[in-house]
Amino acid sequence: MTSSTIPAASLGDRILSYLENSWIAYRALFRWYNPKAYLASKLLLPMEQIIMYTLLGRFTMGPEWVTWVIIGNCVLMAAQNGVYGLVITLGEERFAGTLPLFLSSPGSRFGIFIGRSLVHILDGMLNIVLALLFAALVFRVDFSGTHWGTLAAAITVAAVSTAGFGLLLGSLSLMVRDIFMVMNFAYMSLMILAGVIVPPERLPAWIAWAHSVLPISRSAAVARQALEGVLPSQVAGALGMELVVGAVFVLLGFSVYGYLETGSRRKGKFDL
């Protein structure tokens, strides 16, 4: 072995490095937070959002839509991590000055790219569970007939597919100066088009197609079905399709990232 050769890492080391990377990226997101502020963003803001849109849904569409809107909002909580968390994690690399380090590291690009999402997926699932608890306690949503396996599957798929969406948005955010615009546009799009607050049949024809290509569209519908006791086998197709959507977003995101990296090397601009 020459002195310039880097020894290959063992599989165990790689997994450990992957997990460590995920955790560091997640913690860095909240570097300026104290525990109280973290709790505010974790508990208070989602609850306010659920109250706001539930009351709006009841006022505009009638009380029969309340549970529909609440469950949609609960599932949307995965996007707090999937969209906001991941876009900031990826987009802020440039402002934090860590992008050149990332680009010059010998680690697997795809591994690191995907690794950014792991803790966000778990945290997004926790977000949905907390929101559902809030819905049960405050809005008295009836979970008595729920098939918990179906609900758990819907929660998991929502968090995974939203993270895929977030990885694409995070890559795109490296191309623009205002990442908040990207995040808000994406979050509002999910809110309006993914069947979270607005029933899909109310979407105008020119934009209705977006419903089927966005994450959360199917998992929110499945979560509602889970409350009626629908079995996992009956919704496997819908959830599988949403996982495919999430995977396509990951691949698109990685392609954009790769394109930007190649361009930055060619132009000698490490900050993309």
Added chain:
Amino acid sequence: MITPDRLTLAGALRAFWASMVLHCQLYLATSARVMHLIFMPIMMAFLAILLLKDAPNGSAVFYPIVGVGLGSLWSQLLGIATFSIHWQRGYGTLEMLVSSPTPLVLTMTGYLFAEVLMGLAAMVVSMGLAFATLGRDAVIASPGLFAGGIAVGIFGFLATGVLISSVMTVSRTMIQWLNALDYPMWILAGFMFPAAVLPNWLLPLSYLLPPYWTAKALQDAASGAPTATVVTGWAATLLLALLYFLLAVPCYRLVLRRIRHTAEIAL
């Protein structure tokens, strides 16, 4: 010892105007902020219009649309009320602002007044979209009273922003709560649905907010309520705005005394 001249009304107006113009220039220099100003109301108005499709109650059709304009204005104002001082820290101009004879509260009022005026674009955008898509359902029954309500509402929102900015200046922790402060106003002020749908114990809180009375006066004017009802909303807005201004002045004095005492102006 040289003592600064007492601030005259003309001098105060000049300082107010200068800070207002400066804020407008800084705002318009950032295209992303201008995009945000237009984009959020469009998205929210689109959401409201879709929810209102086939709405059973015709009189309710316009309610959320007016609310989108007011709510977007509020979100903008809250952001600026929170970050203005901190941006000044970043620019390195806060020391100059604090040491100048012009009261800080006056400069901040100028900034926030400009913000409210530009935030009215949200109202124009949301209502324009509603007129274009809802057609004859989107009718303002009393346009004159509605316009009067907007003029009065400017002071209601401004006073709320000034009071909040004084609190945000003194506490950095509050900045982390910024997002959590946004929705409560949308809910308590009844921007997109009547505050009457809230539990009774929450209503006194709504009554203490100038934006609640502004929203109520505008909704009343839009739905053709008697003039006396609309004017009552104006009076309540102006009264509370005055109270908020009176509270903001000593708050700012306290802030200045504190940051001078602890020598933490730029920290």
